[in-house]
Amino acid sequence: MSDIKVDAVLDITNEVCPMTFVKTKLKLETLETGQHLEVILNDGEPLRNVPRSLKEEGHRIVGTKKDGTKFHLIVEKGM
Amino acid sequence: MLDHNIEDEKYKVEVTVPVIGKSAGVLSFNDLKTGGYIKQRQKDKFTVRCMVPGGRLPIKKLKKIVEVAEKYGADYVHLSIRQSLEIPYVDYHNFDKVVAELSEVDQKVASCGPRVRVPTACSGCEYNPNGLSDTQGLTKVVNDKFFGAECNHKFKTSFSGCPIDCARTSEMDLAFQGAVFPEWEEEKCTGCRICASACQEDAIHDHPETGEPIFFPDKCLYCADCIRACPTEAWVSGKTGHIVRIGGKHGRHPFKGSVVAKFVSDEDVPVIIEKTVEWYNKHGVGKGRIRIGTLLREEGMMQSYMEHMKDVFKDKAVKDPKPPLEINIQE
Known part of the structure; x- marks a missing residue:
């Protein structure tokens, strides 16, 4: 995960659904296709919803790291 | 004031x-109720129950129902517990006009009584992110094929x-x-541990060193959270379909239905319904208004049902399913 250059970081550990994905989506809108966003989220409900929503909207999760009860996702922005 | 006329055979209009x-x-009040015209406490007034399979009501039909309700009903409609839309306070002298106007948009009146009822359903996989099956499509197939089929008692799907x-x-x-049923493809897995965290049933543990999933199928509810959460498509859909439950009911003495096939x-689905109704009608004969759950709780009946269904369920049958379970809601 460390070899990917991250263009922006977003911490959504203080958000609840659906704001977890809304904030992620808004942040991704500020990036260009192919750029990378690191998303820090809690396990449980955000982890069930954010990755699937990212995939459904055409983004790719290219890196992951577990950090206690948090996860870091590296998201490559899709078209 | 208690009104006992609602299902009365004595009172006719x-x-x-x-x-x-x-x-x-x-026709008697009971016949009318069976046809979806339910006698109210108020003299000459009936509630007309509009069929809304799976709770999906096209706007064209909704507008017509509103128009009819304003003309012949009260200033509201009622959403029934089974997703029908009911028009209260219709005078029975106006039934022909109500039916004619509703039929302009092919809106049908739903039935009550001892028969296969209009199916209820969630929104299904079309746009609900959790949806795994086309509940709305199946509702339509089943309602077109079975609505109104006669049984020993009510038959709800x-x-x-x-x-x-x-x-x-x-x-x-x-x-x-x-x-x-989720299946794991080792070569695509990066050991990220997301599936183990996403699973709400403790059916996936992550290997302490590799992070790869350890799957406990007995705990799995087949929800597909792992498939959706996996970043690398290492979890994929295996067997897909429906869990079949039979013999449940609510009422004063509810039963929890039993899983009979997976x-x-x-x-x-339509074959299972057809064969089940066939078994129900055959074995309920002479037992009055008996629900299928009550029948299945009789000695040997669960085995009789599974035997009847074996060519339909095949290897999808659950082995030795338990009879429906009675639930006491009075204590």
Whole structure:
């Protein structure tokens, strides 16, 4: 995960659904296709919803790291 | 004031519309209720129950119902517990006009009584992110084929698209819940541990060193959370289909339905309903208004049912299913 250059970081550990994905989506809108966003989220409900929503909207999760009860996702922005 | 006339055979009125199984003419309140015209406490007033399969009501029909209700009903409509839309306070003298106007948009009146009822359903996989099955499509198929089929007693069906089971398949006479069995492809897995965290049933543990999933299928509810959460498509859909539950009911003495088959296909669904109603009608003869759950709780009946269904369920049958379970809601 460390070899990917991250263009922006977003911490959504203080958000609840659906704001977890809304904030992620808004942040991704500020990036260009192919750029990378690191998303820090809690396990449980955000982890069930954010990755699937990212995939459904055409983004790719290219890196992951577990950090206690948090996860870091590296998201490559899709078209 | 208690009104005991609602299901009374003694009280009759002359109506100008045919109701299910009867031509227009002098019909009892009970016949009318059976046809979806339910006697109210108020003299000459009936509630007309509009069929809304799976709770999906096209706007064109909704507008017409509103128009009819404003003309012939009160200043509201009622959403029934089974997703029908009811127009209260219709005078029975107006039934013909109500039926004619509703039929302009092909809106039908739903039935009550001892027969297969309009299925209820969640929104299903079309746009609900949790949906695993096309509940709305199946509702239409089943309603077109079976609505009104006569049984010993009421026969309620429903379709839930996932194990959250919003359509309460365990409380129906026969119902279907969408399910996906997850399969793991080792070569795509990066050991990220997301699936183990996403699983709400403790059915996936992560290997302490590699992070790879350790799957406990007995705990799996077939919800597909792992498939959706996996970043690398290492979890994929294996067997997909419906969990079949039978013999549930609500009422004063509810039963929790029993799982009798797993991962049956969409094409199996109408066959299962047909064969089940066949078994129900055969074995309920002479027992009065008996629900299928009550019948299945009799000695040997669960085995009789499974034997009757073996060519339909095939390898999808659950081995030695338990009879429906009585639930006491009075204590």
